[in-house]
Amino acid sequence: MTIVNFTPWAGLIGGLLIGASASLLLWLNGRIARISGIVAGATVEPGGDRAWRWLFLAGLLGGAALAFWLVPGSLAFQSDMPWPVFLVAGLIVGFGTRLGSGCTSGHGVCGLARLSPRSLASVATFMATGILTVFVIRHLLGVGA
Amino acid sequence: MKKNIAALIAGLLFGLGLAISQMTNPAKVLNFLDITGTWDPTLAFVMGGAVLVTLISFRFILKQDRPLFEGQFHLPTRSDIDGRLLGGAALFGIGWGLAGYCPGPGIAALVMGLWEPALFVVGLLVGMWGFRRLPPVG
Numbered sequence: 001m002t003i004v005n006f007t008p009w010a011g012l013i014g015g016l017l018i019g020a021s022a023s024l025l026l027w028l029n030g031r032i033a034r035i036s037g038i039v040a041g042a043t044v045e046p047g048g049d050r051a052w053r054w055l056f057l058a059g060l061l062g063g064a065a066l067a068f069w070l071v072p073g074s075l076a077f078q079s080d081m082p083w084p085v086f087l088v089a090g091l092i093v094g095f096g097t098r099l100g101s102g103c104t105s106g107h108g109v110c111g112l113a114r115l116s117p118r119s120l121a122s123v124a125t126f127m128a129t130g131i132l133t134v135f136v137i138r139h140l141l142g143v144g145a
Numbered sequence: 146m147k148k149n150i151a152a153l154i155a156g157l158l159f160g161l162g163l164a165i166s167q168m169t170n171p172a173k174v175l176n177f178l179d180i181t182g183t184w185d186p187t188l189a190f191v192m193g194g195a196v197l198v199t200l201i202s203f204r205f206i207l208k209q210d211r212p213l214f215e216g217q218f219h220l221p222t223r224s225d226i227d228g229r230l231l232g233g234a235a236l237f238g239i240g241w242g243l244a245g246y247c248p249g250p251g252i253a254a255l256v257m258g259l260w261e262p263a264l265f266v267v268g269l270l271v272g273m274w275g276f277r278r279l280p281p282v283g
Contacts, residue, residue, distance in 0.1 A: 015194020059156020090268020100233020
């Protein structure tokens with residue numbers, strides 16, 4: 001194992017901002033910042049209030065654009081995967097996060113803070129299958145290693 | 146109105162955080178998951194930094210009777226660990242490990258104007274739509 005491209009300060013600052021976002025949404029609106037739930041609620045789920053969800057997603061795009069513009073080096077995209085993999089990955093992530101009621105934000109950032117046993121089980125599971133998937137692709141199939 | 150502005154600002158902070166920490170770069174995420182190869186621990190600092198804040202702030206926030214701009218808190222109430230939760234998380238992890246994107250970074254990366262994030266988000270929406278089309282279970 002070799003450690004590469006480690007950027008702890010940018011990671012920590014980004015993490016604190018994400019934590020601040022989740023805190024603000026719960027404190028002001030009483031909502032959990034769970035991206036998969038917000039996306040589904042803004043699009044495929046019937047009923048419910050769609051306006052705040054679309055505005056949250058608009059903010060997400062605006063915030064990313066602002067960071068890419070202001071922070072040198074933050075705008076980077078590196079991938080060895082051909083584009084169809086992104087489509088298939090999106091399908092699996094979309095279906096999986098709905099079946100499992102959350103993703104890295106809902107179960108990870110918010111669920112762990114609420115000490116939810118469901119979220120702890122979810123995070124342990126998706127970390128494990130994520131690590132396993134990368135191991136299979138990079139070290140067994142030899143793609144992108 | 147106030148809660149819509151609050152959601153916009155929360156989204157803005159979230160997007161800033163994801164982009165500053167470069168979670169919008171698939172290689173950062175895949176290297177984090179590659180613990181036996183080229184490991185990049187950054188994602189643990191992103192997650193750790195976020196949970197550090199929420200672990201403290203949620204204590205205080207949830208002691209309030211209600212949020213500032215809404216009548217009540219909208220919190221998950223279930224505590225049982227079932228096959229759907231674990232199966233969904235397992236699938237999500239596989240998709241995450243394939244492309245290096247979870248929903249937030251995939252959507253934030255749309256502003257790069259590249260094909261890959263756009264296709265990921267198309268897949269994401271179709272996958273969510275497909276789940277809705279399934280008959281309800283138990």
